[in-house]
Amino acid sequence: MDKCEQQLAQLKLMVFSSGPGVLSGGGAAKEQQLVREMLEIACFLSIRRKDTQGFERHVTQLKMYYSDQHGSNAEGQKLLILGLFILHLLSADRIGEFHTELELIPVDDYENPLINQPIMLERCHMEGNYAKILEAQKDVPHAYYSFFKERLIDTVRLKVGTSLERSYEHLPTKEAAAMLMLADVPALQAFAAKENERKAREESDDSMGDFTPSLTRRAPVGLVRWEVGNDGKLYFKRTAQKQLEIPALDLMVNTIGYATDLERIV
Numbered sequence: 001m002d003k004c005e006q007q008l009a010q011l012k013l014m015v016f017s018s019g020p021g022v023l024s025g026g027g028a029a030k031e032q033q034l035v036r037e038m039l040e041i042a043c044f045l046s047i048r049r050k051d052t053q054g055f056e057r058h059v060t061q062l063k064m065y066y067s068d069q070h071g072s073n074a075e076g077q078k079l080l081i082l083g084l085f086i087l088h089l090l091s092a093d094r095i096g097e098f099h100t101e102l103e104l105i106p107v108d109d110y111e112n113p114l115i116n117q118p119i120m121l122e123r124c125h126m127e128g129n130y131a132k133i134l135e136a137q138k139d140v141p142h143a144y145y146s147f148f149k150e151r152l153i154d155t156v157r158l159k160v161g162t163s164l165e166r167s168y169e170h171l172p173t174k175e176a177a178a179m180l181m182l183a184d185v186p187a188l189q190a191f192a193a194k195e196n197e198r199k200a201r202e203e204s205d206d207s208m209g210d211f212t213p214s215l216t217r218r219a220p221v222g223l224v225r226w227e228v229g230n231d232g233k234l235y236f237k238r239t240a241q242k243q244l245e246i247p248a249l250d251l252m253v254n255t256i257g258y259a260t261d262l263e264r265i266v
Contacts, residue, residue: 001049008041036065039065043058047147062081084142086098090121092151099264100264117139125152134153164180168236171233172234188228199224
């Protein structure tokens with residue numbers, strides 16, 4: 001991959017130094033094909049590097065070539081790249097952007113497995129059918145889908161975890177592991193440790209990665225710490241600040257957030 005990265009950097013340098021014509025889609029057909037293939041390789045390399053920001057940047061550049069060219073031979077890996085992109089948006093819980101991008105894909109392509117699977121996963125996500133999302137992990141239309149599916153399951157776990165800590169003071173570890181789609185209690189302990197670290201980062205205003213800030217996610221007020229006790233129970237320990245939090249404020253913020261997301265979808 002290091003060698004591929006070096007060669008890709010050299011290719012980009014050659015393309016950028018050749019003038020604006022090729023990059024704006026105005027170059028000769030052969031030159032445009034070269035740039036398109038280069039950007040497609042850059043997308044796949046970004047996924048292998050787990051660089052979601054790089055992947056998104058290269059897809060944005062690719063869209064110009066996909067919209068200007070016609071015919072299956074000219075489109076290259078178009079459906080694969082677009083399918084991966086909408087799955088990336090779904091895995092980052094960017095539902096409004098997911099629907100915006102989906103609208104730009106011709107309806108005739110919806111039946112293609114590369115596009116159809118992200119659509120099906122989004123439906124399951126909105127319905128709360130998380131078991132089906134987990135089941136779909138075994139069925140991948142392309143190897144690169146596995147990376148984003150794992151990220152989607154992580155996103156689902158965060159949502160389930162948020163629901164659990166708001167609904168319970170404690171619950172049996174085996175039940176908690178099952179609800180969070182984790183294999184066993186040690187996996188639950190590892191997840192609880194990661195969840196506490198994530199909340200500590202949020203409290204110190206660290207970046208949330210590629211999770212787009214929205215009205216549905218406001219700054220945390222206090223914290224809920226997860227503790228796996230020796231008595232076979234998972235405890236949700238609330239700080240004094242969290243105990244004083246007003247639930248009505250949550251409801252108001254979520255309602256405004258849902259309305260905003262719905263407006264984007266429509």
